Amino acid sequence: MTRRIEGEARQAVIRAQEQARRFGQHFIGCEHLLYGVAGADDAVGGILRARGVTPERVDEQLAVLVRRSRSAAPRRTDLDGDALDAIGVDLDAVRARVEQAFGPGSLDRAAAARSGRAKRDVTGHLRVTRQARACLKRSIRAASAQPDGRRDTAQLALILLDVKASAARSILTTLGVSAPELSAEISNAL
C-alpha cells in the first residue's frame, strides 16, 4: 500500500505506523494517519499545525483515547476471580491444583508468557483498519487524477477530514477544530 503513495504522503503513513507501534497498537487507523499528516513537511502540514493540530497534541489525545479503551476493556492479563465465581468456578481451587502440579506462581507465569507473545506482534506488520485503508485508497485515486498531486498530503488530509465517524474526527473535536473549516482552508490554499 505504501509503495503506491509517494513523497510526503508516504512519510505520513510511515509516521502513522511509528505512532501506532509506540502506543503498542496492532493496527493503523485514521487517528494515526492524522498524526502522520500533522507532521508533514509541506503546506498542508503547516495549515494543520497553524490550526493547532500538531503531532504533539494528536499524540496527547490519542493517549487519552487509548487509556480510555484499555480501562473499559477487561484487563486480559488479570484473571477475574469474581466473574468466574459467578458461574461456579472457584479460581482459588483451580490455582491451588495448577500450582501443585507446576509450581508456585505458575498460573501467573503462563500469563506473562502470553503477553510476551502479544508484544512481539507489534514489531511485525501492522494491520490497516478498514476505514484507514478506504481513506488511503481514495487519496491515491484522487491524487493520481492531479498533476504531480501524488507527492503531498493534501488528498489524504482532505479525505481524513471528510470521514465523519472516526477516532481522527473525535481527536479533532477535542482539539476544538472544525473539520469542514479545516478542509475548506486546505482546499483554498491549493
Place this chain on the structure above:
Amino acid sequence: MESTLEIAEGAASQDPDVGLRAVAALRELAERLEALQIENARRLGWSWQEIADRLGVTKQTVHRKHGPRIGRRS
C-alpha cells in the same frame, strides 16, 4: 458477603455484564492452562501432532501459537 454472592449467582444467566466477564475470564484461564500444559507436554517429549490431537486443533495451529515461545523438544 454471602448475600452479594447469591445475587451474583442468581444474575449469572441474565446479566450480560456478569456473564460476559465470566466468559472472558474463562477464556483467559483456558489460555493459561493451555500454555502450561503444552510447555509440560513438550518437556516430556510429546510431538506437536500429539498435542494438537488432544486439543482438537491442527498441528499448525498449535505450533504457530506456542512454537516461538516453547521451541524445540529438549
